Amino acid sequence: MSSGRASDGFDTVIVPDFSGKASVTFEARTLYFLASWLEFSKATSAFPLHLACIGEPPDSVKRLAERAQARISRHEPAAKNLGVYANKLRGFEAPLETKRILLLDVDMIVLGDITRLASQVPADAISAAPSHSAIILPEMWDELHAKLGTPKPTARIADFHDSLSVAGDAIYPSFNSGAIHAPATSALPALWTEHLAILGELRPRFNEILKPLNMSATDEPAFATAVYELVRRGVPFAPLPDVYNGRWRHLYRREPRIEDFVVFHMTSSFAYGTTLADKLAPTALGYQKKLIRRYGKRWLLRSRSHTREAFRYLLPAAWELRKLQPVLRTLHAKHVAPVVP
Numbered sequence: 001m002s003s004g005r006a007s008d009g010f011d012t013v014i015v016p017d018f019s020g021k022a023s024v025t026f027e028a029r030t031l032y033f034l035a036s037w038l039e040f041s042k043a044t045s046a047f048p049l050h051l052a053c054i055g056e057p058p059d060s061v062k063r064l065a066e067r068a069q070a071r072i073s074r075h076e077p078a079a080k081n082l083g084v085y086a087n088k089l090r091g092f093e094a095p096l097e098t099k100r101i102l103l104l105d106v107d108m109i110v111l112g113d114i115t116r117l118a119s120q121v122p123a124d125a126i127s128a129a130p131s132h133s134a135i136i137l138p139e140m141w142d143e144l145h146a147k148l149g150t151p152k153p154t155a156r157i158a159d160f161h162d163s164l165s166v167a168g169d170a171i172y173p174s175f176n177s178g179a180i181h182a183p184a185t186s187a188l189p190a191l192w193t194e195h196l197a198i199l200g201e202l203r204p205r206f207n208e209i210l211k212p213l214n215m216s217a218t219d220e221p222a223f224a225t226a227v228y229e230l231v232r233r234g235v236p237f238a239p240l241p242d243v244y245n246g247r248w249r250h251l252y253r254r255e256p257r258i259e260d261f262v263v264f265h266m267t268s269s270f271a272y273g274t275t276l277a278d279k280l281a282p283t284a285l286g287y288q289k290k291l292i293r294r295y296g297k298r299w300l301l302r303s304r305s306h307t308r309e310a311f312r313y314l315l316p317a318a319w320e321l322r323k324l325q326p327v328l329r330t331l332h333a334k335h336v337a338p339v340v341p
Contacts, residue, residue, distance in 0.1 A: 008046045008098070008118070009044070009046030009047045009048075009098050009115070009118055010047060010098050010099075010100040010101060010102050010117070010118060010181070011047075011048045011049075011050060011094065011096045011097055011098050011100070011101050011102070011184070012037075012043070012047065012048070012049050012050070012101075012102045012104060012114065013049075013050040013051075013052055013091035013092075013094045013096075013101055013102070013103050013104070014030070014033060014050075014051060014052070014091070014103075014104050014105070014106045014108075015051075015052045015053070015054065015075075015087055015088045015090050015091045015103075015106065016029065016030045016051060016053055016054070016057070016061070016106045017053075017054040017055065017077070017087055018053055018054060018055035018056060018057055018058065018061075019054045019055030019077060020055075022271075023055065023058075024275070024276050024279060025270060025271045025279060026106060027058050027060065027061060027276060027279075028270040028271075028276060028279035028280050029106045029107050029269065029270050030051065030057075030061050030106055031060060031061060031064055031280065031335075031336045031339070031340070032109055032269075032270060032280075032328070032331060032336065033104075033106060033108060033109060033110070034061070034064040034065060034067075034068045034070065034335070035064065035331040035332070035334070035335035035336050036109040036110040036111065036327075036331055037049060037068050037070075037110050037114075038064075038067060038068050038335055039110075039330065039331060039334065039335065040110050040111055040112055040113070040114075041110045041113070041114045041115070042113040042114070042115055043114060043115060044115070046098070046115075047098075047114065047115055047118075048071060048096075048097045048098065049068060049069070049070040049071070050070060050071045050072075050073065050091070050094040050095070050096075051065055051070050051071070051072045051073070052073050052075055052090050052091045052093065052094040053072060053073065053074050053075065054074075054075055054076070054077050054087050054090065055074075056074070057072060059341075060339045060340050060341070063339040064335060064336070064339045067335070067339075071094070071095065073093075073094050073095060075087075075090040075093060076090075078090065081197060081200040082193065082196040082197060082200055083196060083199070083200055083203060083217075083218070083219060085177075085218050085219035086193070086196055086219055088103065088105070088177070088219070089189050089192060089193060089196075091103045092188075092189040096184045098184065099123060099183060099184050099185075100123050100181065100182065100183055100184055101180075101181070101182055101183075101184055102114075102117065102179070102180070102181050103179070103180045103181075103182070104178065104179050104263065105177075105178040105179070105265065107178075107265065107266050107267055107268065107269050107270070108178065108179070108263050108264065108265050108266065109263070109264050109266060109327075109331075110262065110263055111246075111258070111259075111261045111262060111263065111264055111327070112243070112260075112261065112262035112263075113262065114244075114262055114263065116262065117181065117241075117244055117262070120241060121181050121238050121240065121241075122236060122238055123183065124183055124236055125181070125183075125235075125236040125237055125238040126180070126181065126182045126183075126186060126188060126227060126230065126231075126235060126236070126237050126238075127180070127181035127182070127237070127238045127239065127240045128175035128176060128177065128179065128180050128181070128223075128227070128239075128240050128245075129175060129176050129179065129239065129240040129241075129242060129244070129245040129247075130157050130173070130174070130175055130176070130239065131157075131171065131174040131175060131176055131220070131224075132159070132160035132176075132247065132249045133159055133160060133171065134159070134171045134172065134174075134215075135172075135174050135215065135217075135218070135220050135221060135224075136206060136210065136215065136217055136221050137209070137210070138172065140202070140206055140209075140217070140221070141172050141221070143202065144198070144199060144202060144221060144222075144225060145225065147198050147201070147202065148195060148198055148225060148229075150225060150228075150229050150232075151232070153172070153173050153228050155173055156170035156171060156172065156173065157170065157171055157172075157173045157174075158170060158171075159171050160249050160253075172224070173224065173228065174220060174221065174223075174224035175220065175223060175224055175227060176220070176245055176247065176265075177218075177219055177220050177223045178245055178247075178265045178267075179240060179244055179245035179263060179265070180223075180240075181238075181240060186230075186235075187230060187235070188226060188227070188230060191226040191229060191230060192219075192222055192223055192226040194226075195222035195223075195225050195226045195229075196219060196222040198222070199217060199221055199222045202217070203217045242256055243256050243260055243261050243262045243263070244262050244263050245263060245265055246258075246260075246261035246262075246263065246264040246265060247265045247267070248265075248267065248317070251316075251317035251320045251321065252313040252314070252316070252317045253313075254316055254317075254320060257320060258320050258321070258323040258324060259323065264324075266284075269284075272289075276340070280332065280336060280340065282325075282328040282329045282331065282332035282333075282336075283325065283328060284321045284322070284324040284325060284328060
């Protein structure tokens with residue numbers, strides 16, 4: 001943990017991609033993110049919001065961004081060899097106005113006072129939340145570090161399942177890249193890009209092995225190795241509190257609860273249906289379906305009693321999600337519907 005003092009504020013950046021086939025999905029996600037920012041963030045001028053857009057944003061996004069006083073910048077897609085998730089690094093190129101950045105995935109919604117993070121994470125520290133389970137296989141970490149020419153960390157972190165009654169194994173210290181805090185002048189983006197290029201050489205073979213395991217080599221292995229290398233060089237690191245990157249496994253544990261989250265990571269949200277109207281429907285049902293599929297593909301592999309653990313974890317998690325229904329309806333009625341033709 002760093003002893004650096006918190007600054008007055010930070011820039012929050014999301015990177016929607018309006019250049020490809022997923023442009024309508026990104027439009028829906030961006031609209032709900034902006035709506036939630038307007039409704040819940042309590043952000044002042046000390047906490048600027050940026051949309052670092054890949055491609056030209058649609059008029060609906062421009063209208064709601066203006067209401068949210070969000071700055072829009074336009075960027076080229078990242079090099080293809082870096083992988084499909086590398087576009088998020090364009091967020092570091094946004095015209096930042098403070099000395100620190102909070103880089104968020106677009107498939108997130110703000111549910112509370114985001115300004116509190118300024119006093120909870122040191123201004124000079126990189127901060128991210130730990131992975132909840134292994135993101136690649138142990139031997140793949142060995143090969144990646146060998147390619148990078150960097151030492152491996154000897155420490156391990158607990159699998160999230162250890163916090164429940166489901167056994168998990170200690171895992172390589174990796175992080176979820178959906179919410180990242182860093183100093184504006186951090187060496188992180190340059191080093192992360194270098195590591196992504198190396199990972200890109202290994203990814204096709206890694207993914208052939210990982211696909212049957214419902215895993216893939218995303219941007220996160222390179223993020224982990226970059227963070228570890230920077231920490232080894234003396235850069236401060238601070239764990240990001242769970243409430244700033246609430247994820248689906250938190251719903252199983254019900255700690256934090258939906259009402260505690262400041263930022264909730266609705267992975268793959270607002271992707272159901274084919275039209276913008278379909279995707280903007282103010283419901284969490286699509287995310288609930290995702291939750292059930294993930295339970296089947298990942299959770300049951302560890303389960304000792306499918307029935308008991310479904311009642312203990314899956315049903316309460318689905319019930320927790322019901323709390324989002326009135327929130328999404330409010331966001332849609334107050335902020336989203338008025339900007340969509």
